[in-house]
Amino acid sequence: MRRTGVGGCRCRKSTCAASAIGDRVPRRTLDSLVTQVAAELMGVDATTMVAASERVLSWLVEHFDVDFCYLRHTDAERRASVLVAEWPHRPPVEPDPLRVIYFDEQSDGVYAQLEHRLEPMIVRPNPDNLDYQRSIEQSAGIAEISMAAVPLVSRDSPTGVLGFIKKGDRDWSTRELNVLKAIAALFAQLQARIVAEERLRYIAMHDDLTGLANRRALLEHMEDRLRPGCAGPVAAFFLDLDRLKALNDFLGHTAGDNFIRTLAVRLRDNLDAGDMIARLGGDEFVIVPAKPMDAAAAEREAGRIQQLIARRVTVGEETVSRGASVGVALGIPGETTVADVLRRADHALLSAKSSGGNGVAVFTDAMRAQFELQDDVELNLRGAVSDGSLLLHYQPEVDLRTGRVVALEALVRWQHPTRGLLPPGAFVGVAEATNLAGELGRWVIRTAAEQFAQWRRRGLASNVVIRINVSPVQLVSLDFVETMEGVLRRYGIDGSSVCLEITEHVVVQDLARTQVTLRGLKRMGVQIAIDDFGTGYSSLSHLKALPVDAVKIDRGFVQRLGASADDLAIVKSIVGLAGSFGLGVVGEGVETTVAARTLVALGCYRAQGFLIARPMPAEEVEEHLAAGRIALDLDLPGTSRSVLPGPS
Incomplete structure (x- = not known):
């Protein structure tokens, strides 16, 4: 050839x-x-x-x-x-x-x-x-x-x-x-x-609305970028538009779609050709810059992207703009998985949104610890409800004038296998977010009622009320009243010895359903208290509409008594408001003698807090129940010693 x-x-x-x-x-x-x-x-x-x-x-x-x-x-x-x-x-x-x-x-x-x-x-x-x-x-x-x-x-x-x-x-x-x-x-x-x-x-790799890459394409791209030997660090920006729902509600979903499409074009036009821009659906986007960048450079680039998004867009006859919250995370090729990078960026985004939105947050070690705990809790909490690792501590409530123990608040704890004893703040929120709140709440009610019944049979706590916190999920449950009735009957406890505590925001979530539930509880004689009162959710009309027996002043106001004139005015108004409605009033978070004396001077005699006693196991509480009171030295006016130890 x-x-x-x-x-x-x-x-x-x-x-x-x-x-x-x-x-x-x-x-x-x-x-x-x-x-x-x-x-x-x-x-x-x-x-x-x-x-x-x-x-x-x-x-x-x-x-x-x-x-x-x-x-x-x-x-x-x-x-x-x-x-x-x-x-x-x-x-x-x-x-x-x-x-x-x-x-x-x-x-x-x-x-x-x-x-x-x-x-x-x-x-x-x-x-x-x-x-x-x-x-x-x-x-x-x-x-x-x-x-x-x-x-x-x-x-x-x-x-x-x-x-x-x-x-x-x-x-x-x-x-x-x-x-x-x-x-x-x-x-x-x-x-x-x-x-x-x-x-x-x-079609399989792109978003229908914008033509941007979709989640599948994003994952494949990030797998390639994070392979061993590739240049890094690899930055990922998780974006969420603020208040897009309001735009949809007022201008219609077509306008919202047009806004999203315009934003997609703007991002393509103003980012490097090699940058991955993916829409995950709704108002969520992920951007992976082609260039390696450290945390400082990534934060600057995230700020630039945020400013791009904030530019006004003409939608029909309206000119609108939306802010954006941006979470930033970095991955190291060969060391970090795609799932880790995206999860960290998502956590950083949640942090940015929780700070008011329209901001940039870079994933940090502190966030890592927080969300590792949250993931751990979510993974293991269900088993904790049934394996005996949950327990109750009890915090006494006293009459500040005499030291007499008038109530015990049951507070759940979790003896975590690796993290030690966890307070409720570490896992109750996760329980509410994962549909475990109802199961956890029922365990607390049963366990507290059983312990309270034991004390009563032994001649302790005869004039004491047991206080139990109730979650929003429990309060709107259709069978909650029936469940409470069964618990009281099983342990032989009269309803007047039990006070259920609900927070202010629970009251306003579903006022009609709350009214039905609380009235059913009142028919059994169960007392109702509004916890964390004064944080801004309730109104006078709610207090009038609900069969409430007492309010508990939020600890934030009580802790600053003696140091803040504003908090003093708020506490004084709450005490006056409770008196005008014939409600009992309890001060939470009493940690100083100044706070205790101020409460008494304002007419709030019942309180709990670290000055009086910390939450403690049942066996330690028995000592105070046997004594009937807790010795305090508050040097109240008119007495040489405000509280003398001895029987009630």
Whole structure:
């Protein structure tokens, strides 16, 4: 076979064409050639198409004794012919003039003639047609050549071309051209299949509304970025638009969609081409910059993105803007998993939103500890309810004038296997967020009632009320009144000895349902107290509408008595308000003698706090119950000693 003018094998690899592309094969019949090409192309996908096409082209070059062979696809949108594969390889040229050939720039050239052609075209050496000759000579760098161009046809439309170039002239038989048409048809089928597969992949990897990458594409991209040896650190920005729901509510969901689409375009236009921008749905986005960056650089870039988002957008006849909360996390290739990076970015986002929104938060070790605890709690709390690792401590409430123990508040604790004794603040919120609040609450009520009944049978706590905190989930449960009635009956406790404590925000969540539940409890004689009173949720109308027996002043106000005139005024007003409604009033969080004396001076005589007694196990509480009182030295006016130890 002659390679004159082609330069033989021009592949830059050290191996020759035969070893680089595939073993040489014996001379085939035309029919066997078609069969072998069909077998070669059958399992090809987008990632292997070029390599497989080059193998086939190498066979065709050898079989038909030509100097050069190429495969091109037509890009209908750009009206261009795009090079897919060639054999042998031409010397590298940048830019390559044959990589993309636009038809409108080659109006008299060979490729322009092929744009709409459905049948093979033979071009022979012709001194009278220099334009044609230059076009095909440029294809392989061979002078005085002939060419056979066989269109790839799909659904009666040309989609590309399979071309052969030979130095000098060559006669193509009808049989050969028919075989080439069959091979071109195989390439056309492969092209159509890959286009369809790529379309399906695009749909599977992109968001319908914006065309941005979706979660699946994001995960694949981050897997690649976090492989060992890749450049890092890899930053991830988790974005959440603030108050998008308000825009949807007032302007409609179409306006909200238009806002999201406009924002997507703005992000694409103002970020680097290599940056991954993904929409996870709703108003959540994740951006992974292509450039490695440390925490300081990532925080600056997050701030820049936040400012981009804050620019106003025209939606219909309105011009609107939304802020964004951004959580930032870094991953180290080879050390950090994709799940870890996204979880940390999400935690940082939650921190940004909890600080009022429209801010940037970078994941820190402190956040790590907080959320590791939360994850641990969520994973193990359900088992703790049933395996005996929960326990109750009791905090006494006394009459500050006498020290007499008037109530005990049951407070749940968790003896965690690795973290030690956890207070309720570490896990009650998780219980409420994971539908465990009801189960946890029932355990507390049963356990507190059982312990209280034991004390009563032993002659202790005869004039003491047991206080139990109730979660929002319990309060709106349809069977809560029935459950309480069953507990009281089982342990032989009269309802008046039990006080259920509810927080202010529970009252306003579902006032109608709360009224029904509380009235049912009152029919059993159960007392009701509003805990953390004064934090701003309740109103006078709620106090009038609900059968409440007492309010407990929020510890934040009590702790600052003696140091804050504002808190003094608030506590004074709460005591006065409770008196006007005929309600009992309890001061929480008493930690100083100044606070205790101030409460007494204001007419609030009942209190609990660390000055009086910390929460303690049941056996320690028994000592105070047996004594009936807790000795205090408050030096109240009118007495030499405010409380003397002794029986009540």
